Amino acid sequence: MTDSTPLSEFRPVRSGLMTGALDDLASVGLAGSRCRACGETTLGANTLCPNCGSDDVFPIALSDEGKVWTYTVVRYRPPGDYKGAEPFQPFAIGLVELPEGLRVVAPVGGDPDAVRIGMTVRFTARARADGVVDFVYNPAA
Ligand SMILES: [Zn+2]
Structure with a gap:
């Protein structure tokens, strides 16, 4: 959360992607x-299966912890509407494998040079200065 954004103005980075209350970041999950x-x-909350087209789809909670399946380090400021840290800091982008059997593309927090394939990471929701709630996977303690 930021001190300058009214709670009512928080919105998810993508509709249907998160559960929980955006004004209580600790309650937010995927x-x-x-x-x-x-x-x-x-x-995300889907009504159709992208694999077989069935509409017999139900919501499930996704685990907060996963393992880095693979990753890369972004060492140069991306072009366009980059909304990350200013001044730019290198960061890791990982494919995080969840126990439910899917992989999520997300930033991996902490020192990008300390990220390793197979390391355990934990979902952490965060509110950007523009009110958008996104997430990062931080190394598990
Ligand atoms: Zn299906």
């Missing part, structure tokens, strides 16, 4: 969906 027809698990 929404997931599972298909009864084929078992596919997907990120």
